[in-house]
Amino acid sequence: MESSIYPQSFRELNILIRISQDIISTLEFEKVLQIISDGMSELLEIETAAIYVLEEQNELLLGATTPALPPDMPVALRRAFLADHPHIQRAINEAKPVLIADTVKTALTQAEQSIVAMRNLKSILYFPFIQEEEVLGILILGTCNKSRTYSEHEIALGQTIANQFSVAIQNTRLHEDLKNHKENLEKLVQEKTHDLNAAIEELKTANSELFDKNEIILSQNNELKATLQHLKDTQSQLFQAEKMAYLGTLTSGVTHEIKNPLNFIMGSYLGLEKHFKTYPANYYQEVSVLLDSILNGVERITAIVNSLNQFNQKHHGLNELCSVHSILDNCLLMLSNKLSDGINIRKEYVQQDCLTTGNMANLGHAFINILTNAIQAMESEGQITIKTRVLDAGEKICIEISDTGKGISSENLGRITEPFFTTKEPGKGTGLGLAISYRIIEEHQGTLSFESELGKGTLVRIELPLEKGLRPE
Structure with missing residues (x-):
């Protein structure tokens, strides 16, 4: 019995x-729908499959079929009204699969009979696509040779x-909505930029005419120059604001x-891991390599997504009692693999x-971002010093993290907390680390x-308020 179960499980896993x-x-x-249709047909070893997507409240539109549609398929069959398909309506209302084991022995509506006749279906299995109580559509699987x-x-x-594919x-x-939003935003920016450029050109023309006037007009011309510069600054600010708003929307989406x-x-990984742990050790050992690969990939992508969310989202839950020294020590422990033998850590805690x-x-x-920058600034040798001291009669703690690295020029120092600004080589920095740290602090x-x-x-230098009633004497 095991010899028949295990190959089937591995087959399902691979699919x-x-x-x-x-x-x-x-x-x-459309590609996602076709992948789901083909995949479910293969997974359950069924000859034909179709996906209808809910477009209106009671109307479904055909999105994908397996195999491809016949050229003579009536246009009417590409749409389905729930009132004409009680079995689809039942699957959606009950949020669970509905089976027609034998189409010959089951009472069907005329619309259902048309679909049965088109594929010569012997049995039909309906799976609803539902996500957070929102009905997205229906998956229809059918057999042609015999009832099943x-x-x-x-x-x-x-x-x-089906629930996961929902x-x-x-x-x-959501991606299509985001894409449309991006196109509309770009169009709006182009229109506003065009209007502002037109206004600037008109002002330039007026400015050249005013230069030919007398001393009074020259004075007015100077005022016009100031107005023109103000318009250019306003244009830049508007464009930057719209760009950052779009960036936030794009990042979030x-x-x-x-x-x-x-x-x-x-x-799926957790379910599979739990499932295969019940198998004999030799089977679990073979599949664990594949499971570990899946987990490593998920963790790497999650780390990237969390970094983007740190910049785009407000953080809540700021009510934990935090030991500053413990957090610093944990950060150093986490970064120990990045410290070369030539980098020395000196701690001078209060x-x-x-x-x-x-x-x-x-x-x-926040501390990891700052310490990482210090490590990267020194490359392979130097010293990082971490000092803490109490300020304002116990009201604040000051954390100073200094390094003996290459330093930052004065013209760049004022920009290092700007999102996406970086002085590192291409591919070695995103410009988000200090921006995120600044927002957290x-x-x-x-x-x-x-x-x-x-x-x-x-x-x-970082200054944080000390917890009342727990400040050092």
Whole structure:
């Protein structure tokens, strides 16, 4: 019995992994539907499949079929009204699969009979696509040669996968909405820029005419120059504001679209790991290599997505009691693999353990970004000094992190907390690290400042409020 179960399980696993990889590789709505249709047909070994997508409240539109549609398929069959398809309506209302085991023995509506006749279907299995109580569509699987029954495992597997694929369908729709928003925003920016350029050209023409006037007009001309410069500054500010607003929307949408498939993959990974642990050790050892590869990929993508979200989102939950020294020590431990033998860490902590209220993970993220910059600035040798001291009669703690690296020029020092600004070589920095740290410290009612000189290193100063009633004497 085991020899028949295990190959089937491995077959299902391989198909699911391939489908997931194909879905992740595209954000085109029609391609995603076709991948799901082909994949579900293969997974359950069924001759034909179709996906109808809910367009209106009671109307479904054909999105994909397996195999391809016949050339003579009536246009009417490309749309389906719920009132004409009670079995589809039942699957959607009950949010679970519905089986017609034998189409000959089952009472069907005229619309259902038309679909049966087109493919000569003997049995039909309906799976609803539902995501967060929103009906997205229906998957129809059918057999052509003979009627068929399904095991509980097959139906449960099919519905579980249909539920997960609902996320992919919803994500592709979000991608299309985001794409349309981007195009509309770009068009709006172009229109505004064109109008402003036209206004500037008109002002330039007026300016050249005013130069030919007398001393009074010359004075007015100087005022016009100031107005023109103000318009240029306003144009730049408007463009920057719209660019950053679009960037925030794009970042939020992209990370959302990435995280949902990641959650699906992670959920499938945990389920598969739990499932295969019940198998004999030799089977589990063979599949664990593949499972570890999936987990490593998910963790790497999650780290990138979380970095983008740190910049784009406000953080809540700033009510933890945080030990500053413990957080710093944990950060150094996490970065130990990046420290070469030539880099020395010197700690000069105030005697008392200083506590602040906030978010331990976010503060750790801010300190790691600053320490990472210090490590990278020294390349392979130097010293990082971390000092803490109490200020304002116990009201604040000051953390100073200094390095003996190459330093930062005065013209760049004022820009290092700007998003995407970096002095590192291409591919070695995103320009988000200090921007994220600045926002985190600001959310903790603290301040972040910098002192640096080329060739002499950099000092980063962080000041945070100490927790009342727990300040050092």
